[in-house]
Amino acid sequence: MKTLLAVVLVALLGACTTVATKKIASGENTIGERLQVNIEGPWNYISAPNMGPAQIWTMEGLPVDQLRIYSGIKDGEVIHDTRNSNLKSFSFRSNMQSDELVSMFEGMLTRGGSTFQLSKVEPSTFGGGKGVRFEYAMVTKEDNLPLTGVAFATVSNGELFALLYTAPRLGFFPRHQARVEQIARSAKILPTPAAPKY
């Protein structure tokens, strides 16, 4: 029994050390290979294995608010963590239209049974390309928490670039919305790197 407890403890400690937090400083930041954003004020970047292809940033801590940033997601790539294989996976397709991008993110955000209501979907530019901006309201299945979100997405050279911010409706979302909108406005998608010549 003691051995078992020791093994569990080691495993737990091991799991703890794999979650990393990093401060993202104000100024220009490049995410992935092709997305550049200019941020005003620092954010916290949380990384851990199996968190999916998006960079996860937060102002208040992960249980509270979450900024998901997608940069250069390729055709067929799953857009979320895949830890629970019992739930439906959602993948990006390079020929997706704006409405399909919205549906894909809607599916991802409701995988666990949360409610989701679009409150606005409009054309927008993101990263210099034509895209979509949408606002949504959710209630989480886990704790019945009402959340609000805003998202921007575009497809450039067959790759997905997107930014989704979700936070509790009361207090947190209004507190940080302007910062998120500013990041979205600052986004610049860089040209695809040229293939090396030999």
Next chain:
Amino acid sequence: MNRRRFLRAGCGCSLGALPAFSMAQEPWQAPPRFVRPDTASDEGGLWAMMDREETKLRRSPFNLRDPQLQPYVQDIACRLGGDHCPDIRVYLVRTPFFNASMAPNGMMQVWSGLMLRVDNEAQLAAVLGHEVGHYLERHSIERLRSAKSSSAVGQFAGLFGVVGLIGAMGLVAGQYAYSRDNERDADRIGVLLMNRAGYDAAEAAKVWGNLLLEVNARPNGAARNPLFASHPASEEREATLRELAASLNGGVTNDDAWQQKTAPHRRQWLQEEVKRGQHEESIAFLTRASTRMHGKADYLWARGEVYRLRAGEGDLDSALKDFQAAAALGGEPPETHRGLGLVYRSTHRAAEARASFERYLQLAPEAADAPMVKNYIQELSV
């Protein structure tokens, strides 16, 4: 003990022994109403935990507080429960998965994904009767005691579909679900209860037959469906229930009453079904549901939407046919015309796309995506 009597009556036996379960020989009898267990006991602890979950559920935004539908379903559960009626409290829960559960304290949950799928009152009664069967036989206590570890109790709570445990359902279904014997017992009691309440017991087998259509439609079948992880295979379940029903008198199904009572929720439930992104399951279900007496245009719209979002080979053509059929029937959801517009736009039929988008905005001028659709119209007009 009732369980022993039940087993003596043949419930655990093979299909060939099923007639031994008939009421003529030794009818199964429900136990007397339960008294609240001592809070210091394991059972008392479980009741207390379920009481807390019930308080949360009562306040939850997922609780459908429909003043027509809730008492209607409560009444069905009550008739199934017989003397236990005063102890049963039904909550309708907005969650697009096929599930119902009954906790030992009498809290019964019925999820919207289940209500969308059953064709009539008798099919609902079959599922509720099954849950009442678990409750009357106190299977949850049996499972709790076999789980043994007190640390397992939290996850064990998932047996009752408590708020927030959908994500963990695979784990819950795999480790803390009722045993297969418990499921078989509950199936048989459920059929008896629905029959005693005047419903056609033949509908019970149809519930599982219909689910089987969906499960088999999935690319990897039942393997990935957490709700089937520890249940008897549906083929077996369907056959057993059909055989059992054959020994019982017929009864009512009340298709019309059920479909009319649920009609106000149908579109929302269908929207949530589409969002699940389980395209193959949804197509199998919607193909079946589109033959119902009511709401045909809604089901066709939803199936068209699933085809459009799946966007596989030939799917846009199938979507177009469904949207057109829904529009031809009349009374279609406004989103039918948005779907038509998007399909036409994808296939470069600008004039038809523009006309469909305009029709959509006429029918739903305040739609959340109206600015996007107006932009599509502008682009198509250039």
